[in-house]
Amino acid sequence: MMRRLRNALQSTVIGAAAAIAFSATSALAGTGEPSPWQMGMQGAVTDIAEGIHSFHDLVNVIIIAIAIFVLILLAIVVFRFNENANPVPSKTTHHTGLEVAWTIIPVFILVLIAIPSFKLLFAQYSYPKADVTLKATGNQWNWTYQYPDQGGFNFTSIMLTDAERDERIKKGIKAPRLLAVDNEVIVPVGKVVHVLVTASDVIHNWTVPSFGSKVDAVPGRTTATWFKPKAEGVYYGQCSELCGKDHAFMPIAVRVVKPEIFDQWAALMKDRKRGPARELIEKAAIEQSGSKVAATTK
Numbered sequence: 001m002m003r004r005l006r007n008a009l010q011s012t013v014i015g016a017a018a019a020i021a022f023s024a025t026s027a028l029a030g031t032g033e034p035s036p037w038q039m040g041m042q043g044a045v046t047d048i049a050e051g052i053h054s055f056h057d058l059v060n061v062i063i064i065a066i067a068i069f070v071l072i073l074l075a076i077v078v079f080r081f082n083e084n085a086n087p088v089p090s091k092t093t094h095h096t097g098l099e100v101a102w103t104i105i106p107v108f109i110l111v112l113i114a115i116p117s118f119k120l121l122f123a124q125y126s127y128p129k130a131d132v133t134l135k136a137t138g139n140q141w142n143w144t145y146q147y148p149d150q151g152g153f154n155f156t157s158i159m160l161t162d163a164e165r166d167e168r169i170k171k172g173i174k175a176p177r178l179l180a181v182d183n184e185v186i187v188p189v190g191k192v193v194h195v196l197v198t199a200s201d202v203i204h205n206w207t208v209p210s211f212g213s214k215v216d217a218v219p220g221r222t223t224a225t226w227f228k229p230k231a232e233g234v235y236y237g238q239c240s241e242l243c244g245k246d247h248a249f250m251p252i253a254v255r256v257v258k259p260e261i262f263d264q265w266a267a268l269m270k271d272r273k274r275g276p277a278r279e280l281i282e283k284a285a286i287e288q289s290g291s292k293v294a295a296t297t298k
Protein backbone atom coordinates (compact mmCIF):
# COMPACT_ATOMS: atom_id res chain seq x y z
CA MET A 1 0.00 0.00 0.00
CA MET A 2 2.80 2.45 0.95
CA ARG A 3 4.60 1.75 -2.32
CA ARG A 4 1.45 2.40 -4.27
CA LEU A 5 0.92 5.68 -2.44
CA ARG A 6 4.52 6.68 -3.12
CA ASN A 7 4.05 5.91 -6.82
CA ALA A 8 0.86 7.99 -6.80
CA LEU A 9 2.70 10.92 -5.25
CA GLN A 10 5.50 10.57 -7.80
CA SER A 11 3.03 10.71 -10.69
CA THR A 12 1.41 13.76 -9.10
CA VAL A 13 4.75 15.56 -9.01
CA ILE A 14 5.38 14.67 -12.68
CA GLY A 15 1.89 15.99 -13.55
CA ALA A 16 2.58 19.22 -11.72
CA ALA A 17 5.84 19.67 -13.65
CA ALA A 18 3.94 19.19 -16.91
CA ALA A 19 1.45 21.80 -15.74
CA ILE A 20 4.27 24.29 -15.14
CA ALA A 21 5.57 23.69 -18.65
CA PHE A 22 2.08 24.30 -20.07
CA SER A 23 1.39 27.35 -17.94
CA ALA A 24 4.53 29.11 -19.09
CA THR A 25 3.10 29.36 -22.60
CA SER A 26 2.38 33.07 -22.17
CA ALA A 27 5.92 33.47 -23.51
CA LEU A 28 4.61 32.09 -26.83
CA ALA A 29 1.73 34.56 -27.02
CA GLY A 30 1.85 37.99 -28.58
CA THR A 31 1.96 41.12 -26.47
CA GLY A 32 -0.80 43.67 -26.94
CA GLU A 33 -2.86 41.49 -29.27
CA PRO A 34 -3.69 37.82 -29.83
CA SER A 35 -1.38 35.74 -32.01
CA PRO A 36 -2.02 32.68 -34.22
CA TRP A 37 -2.05 29.41 -32.23
CA GLN A 38 -1.73 31.31 -29.00
CA MET A 39 -1.91 28.93 -26.04
CA GLY A 40 -1.32 31.16 -23.04
CA MET A 41 -2.31 34.68 -22.17
CA GLN A 42 -1.12 37.82 -23.95
CA GLY A 43 2.29 39.04 -22.79
CA ALA A 44 2.29 41.26 -19.70
CA VAL A 45 3.55 44.86 -19.70
CA THR A 46 2.49 45.83 -16.17
CA ASP A 47 3.30 44.40 -12.73
CA ILE A 48 -0.39 43.64 -12.25
CA ALA A 49 -0.59 41.57 -15.46
CA GLU A 50 2.57 39.69 -14.42
CA GLY A 51 0.97 39.01 -11.02
CA ILE A 52 -2.17 37.68 -12.71
CA HIS A 53 -0.09 35.35 -14.88
CA SER A 54 1.94 33.88 -12.02
CA PHE A 55 -1.21 33.46 -9.91
CA HIS A 56 -2.86 31.66 -12.84
CA ASP A 57 0.19 29.40 -13.21
CA LEU A 58 0.23 28.56 -9.49
CA VAL A 59 -3.47 27.66 -9.39
CA ASN A 60 -3.14 25.68 -12.62
CA VAL A 61 -0.37 23.53 -11.12
CA ILE A 62 -2.44 22.86 -7.99
CA ILE A 63 -5.56 21.97 -9.99
CA ILE A 64 -3.75 19.57 -12.31
CA ALA A 65 -1.85 17.92 -9.45
CA ILE A 66 -5.10 17.34 -7.50
CA ALA A 67 -6.91 16.00 -10.58
CA ILE A 68 -4.10 13.52 -11.30
CA PHE A 69 -3.89 12.45 -7.63
CA VAL A 70 -7.65 11.76 -7.44
CA LEU A 71 -7.58 9.94 -10.77
CA ILE A 72 -4.81 7.66 -9.51
CA LEU A 73 -6.70 6.90 -6.27
CA LEU A 74 -9.83 6.09 -8.30
CA ALA A 75 -7.87 3.78 -10.57
CA ILE A 76 -6.45 1.95 -7.53
CA VAL A 77 -9.98 1.49 -6.15
CA VAL A 78 -11.35 0.29 -9.49
CA PHE A 79 -8.60 -2.24 -10.24
CA ARG A 80 -7.34 -3.33 -6.82
CA PHE A 81 -10.63 -3.47 -4.92
CA ASN A 82 -13.14 -4.79 -7.45
CA GLU A 83 -15.09 -7.98 -6.66
CA ASN A 84 -12.74 -10.28 -8.56
CA ALA A 85 -9.46 -8.92 -7.19
CA ASN A 86 -10.74 -8.50 -3.64
CA PRO A 87 -13.59 -11.00 -2.95
CA VAL A 88 -13.59 -10.49 0.86
CA PRO A 89 -13.84 -6.75 1.56
CA SER A 90 -12.43 -5.21 4.73
CA LYS A 91 -14.96 -4.01 7.34
CA THR A 92 -12.96 -0.85 8.10
CA THR A 93 -15.14 2.29 8.09
CA HIS A 94 -13.10 4.98 9.87
CA HIS A 95 -9.46 6.01 10.03
CA THR A 96 -8.83 8.99 12.31
CA GLY A 97 -5.40 9.79 10.86
CA LEU A 98 -6.72 9.84 7.29
CA GLU A 99 -9.73 11.97 8.24
CA VAL A 100 -7.53 14.55 9.94
CA ALA A 101 -5.21 14.56 6.91
CA TRP A 102 -7.94 15.10 4.32
CA THR A 103 -9.24 18.03 6.35
CA ILE A 104 -5.90 19.70 7.12
CA ILE A 105 -4.30 19.31 3.67
CA PRO A 106 -7.15 21.03 1.72
CA VAL A 107 -7.15 23.88 4.31
CA PHE A 108 -3.41 24.25 3.77
CA ILE A 109 -3.91 24.31 -0.04
CA LEU A 110 -6.65 26.98 0.28
CA VAL A 111 -4.36 29.17 2.41
CA LEU A 112 -1.61 28.66 -0.18
CA ILE A 113 -4.01 30.02 -2.83
CA ALA A 114 -5.49 32.78 -0.65
CA ILE A 115 -2.19 34.51 0.19
CA PRO A 116 -1.11 35.46 -3.39
CA SER A 117 -4.77 36.02 -4.34
CA PHE A 118 -5.31 38.69 -1.65
CA LYS A 119 -1.89 40.21 -2.36
CA LEU A 120 -2.88 40.63 -6.01
CA LEU A 121 -6.33 42.03 -5.15
CA PHE A 122 -4.78 44.61 -2.85
CA ALA A 123 -2.27 45.61 -5.55
CA GLN A 124 -5.08 46.01 -8.10
CA TYR A 125 -7.13 48.21 -5.79
CA SER A 126 -4.38 50.34 -4.21
CA TYR A 127 -4.01 53.17 -6.67
CA PRO A 128 -0.58 54.82 -6.83
CA LYS A 129 -0.65 58.61 -7.40
CA ALA A 130 -1.81 59.29 -10.96
CA ASP A 131 0.47 60.91 -13.55
CA VAL A 132 -2.30 60.93 -16.14
CA THR A 133 -6.05 60.49 -15.69
CA LEU A 134 -8.20 59.23 -18.49
CA LYS A 135 -11.96 58.99 -18.68
CA ALA A 136 -13.35 56.23 -20.90
CA THR A 137 -17.04 56.22 -21.79
CA GLY A 138 -18.55 53.20 -23.50
CA ASN A 139 -21.18 53.91 -26.14
CA GLN A 140 -23.13 51.62 -28.48
CA TRP A 141 -20.66 50.94 -30.22
CA ASN A 142 -17.48 52.92 -29.70
CA TRP A 143 -15.47 54.54 -26.91
CA THR A 144 -15.18 58.23 -26.04
CA TYR A 145 -12.05 59.34 -24.18
CA GLN A 146 -11.42 62.48 -22.18
CA TYR A 147 -8.22 63.75 -20.52
CA PRO A 148 -9.55 65.83 -17.58
CA ASP A 149 -6.10 66.84 -16.24
CA GLN A 150 -4.68 67.76 -19.69
CA GLY A 151 -7.18 70.48 -20.54
CA GLY A 152 -10.21 68.22 -20.82
CA PHE A 153 -10.02 67.53 -24.58
CA ASN A 154 -11.93 64.50 -25.77
CA PHE A 155 -12.27 62.27 -28.83
CA THR A 156 -14.12 59.18 -30.01
CA SER A 157 -12.33 55.99 -30.94
CA ILE A 158 -13.95 53.99 -33.75
CA MET A 159 -12.87 50.69 -35.35
CA LEU A 160 -11.20 51.01 -38.76
CA THR A 161 -12.78 49.56 -41.90
CA ASP A 162 -10.65 47.24 -44.07
CA ALA A 163 -9.99 50.08 -46.55
CA GLU A 164 -8.83 52.38 -43.76
CA ARG A 165 -6.61 49.63 -42.38
CA ASP A 166 -5.00 49.11 -45.79
CA GLU A 167 -4.13 52.81 -45.90
CA ARG A 168 -2.38 52.58 -42.53
CA ILE A 169 -0.57 49.37 -43.39
CA LYS A 170 0.75 51.03 -46.60
CA LYS A 171 2.18 53.83 -44.43
CA GLY A 172 3.99 51.19 -42.33
CA ILE A 173 1.65 51.30 -39.33
CA LYS A 174 0.40 48.10 -37.72
CA ALA A 175 -3.40 47.82 -38.06
CA PRO A 176 -4.82 44.41 -37.07
CA ARG A 177 -8.34 43.50 -38.15
CA LEU A 178 -11.14 44.14 -35.60
CA LEU A 179 -8.64 45.84 -33.28
CA ALA A 180 -7.21 48.94 -35.01
CA VAL A 181 -9.08 52.21 -34.36
CA ASP A 182 -9.02 55.71 -35.84
CA ASN A 183 -8.07 57.55 -32.63
CA GLU A 184 -5.91 55.57 -30.21
CA VAL A 185 -5.62 56.36 -26.54
CA ILE A 186 -2.17 57.89 -26.03
CA VAL A 187 -0.35 57.43 -22.72
CA PRO A 188 3.28 57.93 -21.59
CA VAL A 189 5.52 54.92 -20.87
CA GLY A 190 6.45 54.21 -17.24
CA LYS A 191 3.77 56.53 -15.82
CA VAL A 192 0.75 55.69 -13.68
CA VAL A 193 -2.48 56.07 -15.65
CA HIS A 194 -5.82 56.10 -13.86
CA VAL A 195 -8.80 55.18 -16.02
CA LEU A 196 -12.25 56.33 -14.93
CA VAL A 197 -14.78 54.18 -16.73
CA THR A 198 -18.45 54.79 -17.36
CA ALA A 199 -21.06 54.22 -20.10
CA SER A 200 -23.70 56.31 -21.83
CA ASP A 201 -26.26 53.63 -22.66
CA VAL A 202 -25.79 49.99 -21.61
CA ILE A 203 -23.07 48.15 -19.69
CA HIS A 204 -19.77 47.81 -21.59
CA ASN A 205 -16.37 46.72 -20.29
CA TRP A 206 -12.96 48.37 -20.73
CA THR A 207 -10.36 45.62 -21.09
CA VAL A 208 -6.69 45.54 -22.08
CA PRO A 209 -5.25 42.04 -21.42
CA SER A 210 -1.57 43.05 -21.52
CA PHE A 211 -2.20 45.62 -18.76
CA GLY A 212 -4.26 43.20 -16.64
CA SER A 213 -7.05 45.82 -16.76
CA LYS A 214 -10.68 44.81 -16.97
CA VAL A 215 -13.50 46.89 -15.55
CA ASP A 216 -17.22 47.24 -16.23
CA ALA A 217 -18.50 50.49 -17.73
CA VAL A 218 -21.84 51.08 -16.02
CA PRO A 219 -24.23 53.90 -17.01
CA GLY A 220 -24.61 56.48 -14.21
CA ARG A 221 -21.60 55.16 -12.29
CA THR A 222 -17.86 55.61 -12.41
CA THR A 223 -15.67 52.55 -11.99
CA ALA A 224 -11.89 52.68 -12.22
CA THR A 225 -8.72 50.82 -13.04
CA TRP A 226 -5.08 51.79 -13.29
CA PHE A 227 -2.00 50.65 -15.17
CA LYS A 228 1.69 51.53 -15.45
CA PRO A 229 3.01 50.27 -18.80
CA LYS A 230 6.66 49.19 -18.82
CA ALA A 231 7.16 49.19 -22.60
CA GLU A 232 6.25 51.34 -25.59
CA GLY A 233 3.93 49.93 -28.22
CA VAL A 234 0.27 49.51 -28.99
CA TYR A 235 -1.92 47.36 -26.77
CA TYR A 236 -5.34 46.21 -27.88
CA GLY A 237 -8.42 45.07 -26.02
CA GLN A 238 -12.10 44.56 -26.71
CA CYS A 239 -15.36 45.45 -25.01
CA SER A 240 -15.91 42.48 -22.68
CA GLU A 241 -19.54 42.85 -21.67
CA LEU A 242 -22.26 41.84 -24.17
CA CYS A 243 -23.66 45.23 -25.18
CA GLY A 244 -25.61 44.76 -28.39
CA LYS A 245 -25.21 43.92 -32.05
CA ASP A 246 -21.82 45.62 -32.57
CA HIS A 247 -20.32 44.42 -29.29
CA ALA A 248 -17.50 42.75 -31.23
CA PHE A 249 -16.69 45.95 -33.12
CA MET A 250 -15.77 48.45 -30.42
CA PRO A 251 -12.10 47.66 -29.76
CA ILE A 252 -9.81 49.47 -27.35
CA ALA A 253 -6.38 50.59 -28.56
CA VAL A 254 -3.85 52.14 -26.20
CA ARG A 255 -0.58 53.47 -27.63
CA VAL A 256 2.23 53.84 -25.13
CA VAL A 257 4.75 56.49 -26.24
CA LYS A 258 7.75 58.36 -24.82
CA PRO A 259 6.70 60.98 -22.21
CA GLU A 260 8.00 63.84 -24.46
CA ILE A 261 5.78 62.69 -27.32
CA PHE A 262 2.82 62.38 -24.97
CA ASP A 263 3.35 65.96 -23.71
CA GLN A 264 3.60 67.31 -27.28
CA TRP A 265 0.51 65.38 -28.32
CA ALA A 266 -1.51 66.53 -25.28
CA ALA A 267 -0.51 70.18 -25.90
CA LEU A 268 -1.58 69.93 -29.57
CA MET A 269 -4.88 68.26 -28.64
CA LYS A 270 -5.53 70.92 -26.02
CA ASP A 271 -5.01 73.65 -28.65
CA ARG A 272 -7.41 71.80 -30.98
CA LYS A 273 -4.58 71.15 -33.49
CA ARG A 274 -5.85 67.66 -34.29
CA GLY A 275 -4.11 67.39 -37.68
CA PRO A 276 -0.58 67.92 -36.31
CA ALA A 277 -1.42 65.71 -33.30
CA ARG A 278 -2.41 62.89 -35.67
CA GLU A 279 0.80 63.31 -37.69
CA LEU A 280 2.90 63.19 -34.52
CA ILE A 281 1.31 59.90 -33.45
CA GLU A 282 1.54 58.42 -36.96
CA LYS A 283 5.28 59.13 -36.93
CA ALA A 284 5.66 57.48 -33.53
CA ALA A 285 3.53 54.53 -34.71
CA ILE A 286 5.70 53.98 -37.80
CA GLU A 287 8.79 53.98 -35.58
CA GLN A 288 7.21 51.49 -33.18
CA SER A 289 5.85 49.20 -35.91
CA GLY A 290 9.25 48.76 -37.56
CA SER A 291 9.47 46.93 -40.86
CA LYS A 292 9.09 43.46 -39.27
CA VAL A 293 5.75 44.15 -37.60
CA ALA A 294 4.33 45.98 -40.61
CA ALA A 295 5.24 43.04 -42.83
CA THR A 296 3.57 40.42 -40.62
CA THR A 297 0.33 42.38 -40.09
CA LYS A 298 -1.18 41.47 -43.43
Ligand SMILES: [Cu+2]
Nearest residue numbers: 204205239243
Ligand atom coordinates in the same frame (compact mmCIF):
# COMPACT_ATOMS: atom_id res chain seq x y z
CU1 LIG B 1 -19.64 47.34 -25.45
